[in-house]
Amino acid sequence: MSEARAFKHIGQRTIRPDGFDKVTGKANYGADLALPGMIWGAILRSPHAHANIRSINTERAEASSDVLAIATFQDFPSVNDAASAAGTLRKDLIDTAQNILAQDKVLYHGHAVAAVAARTEAAAEAALALIDVDYEVLSPVLSIDAAIAEDAPLLHPQLKTEGLVEPADSPSNIAARMELKKGDIAKGFAEADVIIERSYDTPTVHQGYIEPHATVVNFDHNAPSMIWCPTQGHFDVRARIAQLMNMELGQLKVVASEIGGGFGGKTTVYLEPVALILSKKAGRPVKMVMNREDVFRASGPASASQSTIKLGAKMDGTITAMQATLHYEAGAFKGSPMGPGCMTVFTPYDVEHMYVEGFDVVVNKPKVAAYRAPGAPQSEFAAEMAVNELAAKIGIDPIDLRLKNAAREGTQTIYGPKLKVVGLEACLKAAQQSEHYQSPIADGVGRGLSAGFWFNIGGQSSVIINLNPDGTGSIIEGSPDIGGSRASMQMMAAEVLGIAPGKLNPIVADTEHVAYNQTTGGSRTTFATGMAVIEAAESVVSQLKERAAALWNVTTEQVDFVDGVALNLAGEDSLTLAQICAAAEKTGGQISGTANINARGAGPSFAVHLCDIKVDPETGKTDVVRYTAIQDAGKAIHPSYVEGQFQGGAVQGIGWALNEEYVYNESGVMENAGFLDYRIPLASDLPAIETIIVEVPNSFHPFGVRGVGETGIVPPLAAVGTAVADAIQKPVSSLPCSPPKVLELIMAES
Amino acid sequence: MATLKLSGALAAMAGCEEIEVSATAYRGLLQEIDSILPEWDRAKIESMAFVIDGEIVDEPFLATFERDSELHFIEKIAAG
Amino acid sequence: MVALTYHAPTTLDEAVSLLSNATLPAKVMSGGTDLIIQMQRMIDSERLIVDVKKIPELTTASLSAEGLTLGPALCCSKFTRRDDIKQRFPGLVEAAYLIGSTQVQGRASIGGNLCNASPAADTIPALIANNAICRIHGAGGERRIAVEKFVTGVGQNCLEEGELLASIEIPAPAVRTKDAYLRFIPRTEMDIAVAGAAVSVTLDEQGTCIAARVAIGAVAPTALLVPAAAEALVGSRLEDGALAKASAAVSEAASPITDRRGTADFRRHVVGVLTKRAAKIAAERAGEGE
Numbered sequence A: 001m002s003e004a005r006a007f008k009h010i011g012q013r014t015i016r017p018d019g020f021d022k023v024t025g026k027a028n029y030g031a032d033l034a035l036p037g038m039i040w041g042a043i044l045r046s047p048h049a050h051a052n053i054r055s056i057n058t059e060r061a062e063a064s065s066d067v068l069a070i071a072t073f074q075d076f077p078s079v080n081d082a083a084s085a086a087g088t089l090r091k092d093l094i095d096t097a098q099n100i101l102a103q104d105k106v107l108y109h110g111h112a113v114a115a116v117a118a119r120t121e122a123a124a125e126a127a128l129a130l131i132d133v134d135y136e137v138l139s140p141v142l143s144i145d146a147a148i149a150e151d152a153p154l155l156h157p158q159l160k161t162e163g164l165v166e167p168a169d170s171p172s173n174i175a176a177r178m179e180l181k182k183g184d185i186a187k188g189f190a191e192a193d194v195i196i197e198r199s200y201d202t203p204t205v206h207q208g209y210i211e212p213h214a215t216v217v218n219f220d221h222n223a224p225s226m227i228w229c230p231t232q233g234h235f236d237v238r239a240r241i242a243q244l245m246n247m248e249l250g251q252l253k254v255v256a257s258e259i260g261g262g263f264g265g266k267t268t269v270y271l272e273p274v275a276l277i278l279s280k281k282a283g284r285p286v287k288m289v290m291n292r293e294d295v296f297r298a299s300g301p302a303s304a305s306q307s308t309i310k311l312g313a314k315m316d317g318t319i320t321a322m323q324a325t326l327h328y329e330a331g332a333f334k335g336s337p338m339g340p341g342c343m344t345v346f347t348p349y350d351v352e353h354m355y356v357e358g359f360d361v362v363v364n365k366p367k368v369a370a371y372r373a374p375g376a377p378q379s380e381f382a383a384e385m386a387v388n389e390l391a392a393k394i395g396i397d398p399i400d401l402r403l404k405n406a407a408r409e410g411t412q413t414i415y416g417p418k419l420k421v422v423g424l425e426a427c428l429k430a431a432q433q434s435e436h437y438q439s440p441i442a443d444g445v446g447r448g449l450s451a452g453f454w455f456n457i458g459g460q461s462s463v464i465i466n467l468n469p470d471g472t473g474s475i476i477e478g479s480p481d482i483g484g485s486r487a488s489m490q491m492m493a494a495e496v497l498g499i500a501p502g503k504l505n506p507i508v509a510d511t512e513h514v515a516y517n518q519t520t521g522g523s524r525t526t527f528a529t530g531m532a533v534i535e536a537a538e539s540v541v542s543q544l545k546e547r548a549a550a551l552w553n554v555t556t557e558q559v560d561f562v563d564g565v566a567l568n569l570a571g572e573d574s575l576t577l578a579q580i581c582a583a584a585e586k587t588g589g590q591i592s593g594t595a596n597i598n599a600r601g602a603g604p605s606f607a608v609h610l611c612d613i614k615v616d617p618e619t620g621k622t623d624v625v626r627y628t629a630i631q632d633a634g635k636a637i638h639p640s641y642v643e644g645q646f647q648g649g650a651v652q653g654i655g656w657a658l659n660e661e662y663v664y665n666e667s668g669v670m671e672n673a674g675f676l677d678y679r680i681p682l683a684s685d686l687p688a689i690e691t692i693i694v695e696v697p698n699s700f701h702p703f704g705v706r707g708v709g710e711t712g713i714v715p716p717l718a719a720v721g722t723a724v725a726d727a728i729q730k731p732v733s734s735l736p737c738s739p740p741k742v743l744e745l746i747m748a749e750s
Numbered sequence B: 001m002a003t004l005k006l007s008g009a010l011a012a013m014a015g016c017e018e019i020e021v022s023a024t025a026y027r028g029l030l031q032e033i034d035s036i037l038p039e040w041d042r043a044k045i046e047s048m049a050f051v052i053d054g055e056i057v058d059e060p061f062l063a064t065f066e067r068d069s070e071l072h073f074i075e076k077i078a079a080g
Numbered sequence C: 001m002v003a004l005t006y007h008a009p010t011t012l013d014e015a016v017s018l019l020s021n022a023t024l025p026a027k028v029m030s031g032g033t034d035l036i037i038q039m040q041r042m043i044d045s046e047r048l049i050v051d052v053k054k055i056p057e058l059t060t061a062s063l064s065a066e067g068l069t070l071g072p073a074l075c076c077s078k079f080t081r082r083d084d085i086k087q088r089f090p091g092l093v094e095a096a097y098l099i100g101s102t103q104v105q106g107r108a109s110i111g112g113n114l115c116n117a118s119p120a121a122d123t124i125p126a127l128i129a130n131n132a133i134c135r136i137h138g139a140g141g142e143r144r145i146a147v148e149k150f151v152t153g154v155g156q157n158c159l160e161e162g163e164l165l166a167s168i169e170i171p172a173p174a175v176r177t178k179d180a181y182l183r184f185i186p187r188t189e190m191d192i193a194v195a196g197a198a199v200s201v202t203l204d205e206q207g208t209c210i211a212a213r214v215a216i217g218a219v220a221p222t223a224l225l226v227p228a229a230a231e232a233l234v235g236s237r238l239e240d241g242a243l244a245k246a247s248a249a250v251s252e253a254a255s256p257i258t259d260r261r262g263t264a265d266f267r268r269h270v271v272g273v274l275t276k277r278a279a280k281i282a283a284e285r286a287g288e289g290e
Ligand SMILES: Cc1cc2nc3c(=O)[nH]c(=O)nc-3n(C[C@H](O)[C@H](O)[C@H](O)COP(=O)(O)OP(=O)(O)OC[C@H]3O[C@@H](n4cnc5c(N)ncnc54)[C@H](O)[C@@H]3O)c2cc1C
Pocket: C027, C028, C029, C030, C031, C032, C033, C034, C035, C036, C037, C052, C072, C073, C098, C099, C100, C101, C104, C107, C108, C109, C110, C111, C112, C113, C114, C115, C116, C120, C121, C122, C123, C159, C163, C164, C165, C166, C190, C191, C192, C193
């Protein structure tokens, strides 16, 4: 595609169609729905981080007139049947079920054990005391070191490490090992003049979406049962529940409410299946809402990690070898993003010899969930910190070092494929030329930078565009809008149809009103659902041409369609889109276009972030004084929302690097399960995040789009870590850089 | 001949890091490997994404490629 | 869940009689920003709430030659807008200005902050540094007690059943006396002090410190008056040596804990840093004169 292509709507900063309802409070989120006859569900949560359940006695609850229904693990029909069946999918399903309602073990403090439904929220909460659970308390395993120790208590006595060279014969808390290789790592280090080896760690952090999980479920014997919830993927909610409850997809209808943030954390189910069980038993709609404490204690955080990085380089700055050992906490059940962590760790570099080994480790903490570019911030933090140290050691500018070794078109990645056209070099050059990088560094301030990479994905999307007889219309899509995507869909359709974006109403339909859509995640929506919107709009355009041809009694080849107007090439006539729609009745009925695609060719997005931090030398307090996020968007459909994604990613990454962390006591109880003491950055904490949008088009997308939602959270960790290290002139290896830790570094003997 | 590149556990199982294949479509490729490596875990491979000359294809069932293509299997990327 | 009986008397006597004749467990409510949150965790099934915000003398502040008489229920946003008070007690006003956020300050009061007796309460060290006295009203009459003695433990004060805090009185400071309060939080707002320090200093005409009071917060079960730190300042011109001594004195007096908000070592160190910085600010202000 040509870079010079002129767009009419794409690249404009239109007003988002969902904005008015959101700022006026009209938008309906997860907890906003109430149905006639609705009752409330509440969850009994484990007071222990690790314990066997000897028994769950619901007799007293059953006897209570307040209690309308009770749910426990035993209410998952298919999972019980499947418990003996083999196959990974089945095993994953059992893990999911056991996470939603514990079976015979509780694996983290706050783990759901049982649920009740009652007429009011308070009555449901009160009735929890009527369930008697007999626990055999076990010692909790709260860190990677504790989990992999020789005599560590085992979370899952059956769990054996997958991916070992010799198959494991004894159980372990290491669920999986992964190894990736490129070239000959020993040779790479032998060629090096300089070798550095460092270890790093990052804490457990939460996505921090402002809206807690909530759902309203109405079980129905004669019609599809309705599940209303804030989710990034209502089709996947439907699939999960169908599997867990042994139902057909057609027996379920999932409605995605407006969503108050997800960041990957709303790609799974917690309350929804429980509410369905309760609704089925009580014969009433059931509402369940988590409070903030529940969200922290029992919804998916991002993995804590430990990484060791070893780098070799020549004095001219050629990196000869890159090696990593990465450990990720999975939480209570296997399945950390260790895989993508291994795959991304060195992707910004075109280096001949690489070796990466990763481990997925279970611990007594909530099961992790996806969080923007899952796995990448942890591993790339370690790699980028080490690369910055390498640059300092060789005495070369960190951007020059990266440019010398930058991944580019044709670079062989460690996970297999060669990269297509990518924008890392463009981002590095933009960073180097930026006013920020050129500006002098003030006294007491440190500067850090980091590159970052994320794959982005494509996948299945389905879209219907319906036109009305007056030329307005609707875009019916199925990708929950977590970042302004409805505006982008409007703009892409408007671009193809040649009408104003506001003429088209974008609707995120429920699972019954549009065909399957993959979850909003992997930065796929603007890319893949956007592609479906374009394809559906193109189908509309060809129909418009046919209809115009019919009206003029010419062949379709004799009709052109430019900027919303059909032109009769055989004469002088022209018809606007609205005129063709008005006459549609005469030419065969109304016009709509559909597209059902499985999008290929997602374009990776690289980023480079710059960070200036001032550190109070007497207290270790950090103050971000300037921050710039530079990222390749391929093509920014709506620049404000692209910038918003860069800024949001930067801010979440800065929080991860500076003050966010789960603080556990020895018994495995999280001590800061609230936003008072789980310290995400406040608006007043940070300067305006400056942005530079780089556009290196993705040739697989009609408009050149790459996803932008995730990469932005990758670079901040090392940009911040390096800035702090630079300010205090001491190496930083452990996040968060909270004041007590920074002060300790400052006071430590050099 | 297209080249199938193997890494990690796959390479370990196959005992080599690349295999030349005469197939020009994903389905043919699987059949071909069935005959070269009868002990490979086909179900596992079918759950993976397929990469044709750097382009990641999540659902490769109908995918075709060139005689000189470079091919990989990679884990599907789930994401936030 | 608590069933509430709510009264909003308009006189102090009415409030005292409601409290002393109460048959239910009773609580005085000022802005409610601590109380309402605490009520969610209360186990009593019934409670009497006596809201004191409708009592005029409890929500006014008057500054005179004798000093400041502060209605304990006056909300912080009104208090911090009083330039006359800020002129006299800039540190105390700063402390009130740090509480929560704009929204919280629209309700939160200094009396509530004091009676709630959190170790990390921001205004308590500033009150102590300013020699503040609590005037307590009960069925048996009135009594007065210094703020540093009013607070007796974590969440504990010396009020007897049926008593309430009627006013906070701060004697007029000597000439060339000013205060300052600093707290440490890792962010910029909406956080609880990890350590806090309030300092009041009086200078002579030459700029020598002739009197001082130093109080620290969030580093012990209650805010502490630290005479040794004040002694380190008196007689000095707030040179580095004197500041270092004051700093060491507060670190010594502190008995902090390690919790989710910070480690004991960190708090002990930082309270020293804050004291030094607050002393400098207070001295600069005192030097600038009225
Ligand atoms: C979001 C948020 C942020 C906060 N941030 C801070 C902060 O930064 N710093 C800080 O120090 N605090 C903070 N707080 C705590 C709280 O706002 C303050 O302690 C506030 O000053 C309490 O005042 P109030 O008028 O709301 O007290 P209330 O809640 O009304 O009362 C508090 C206690 O004092 C008792 N009481 C009140 N008045 C009297 C009286 N006249 N006589 C006897 N007893 C009385 C009550 O019975 C109750 O036990 C925060 C609170 C919230 C919700």
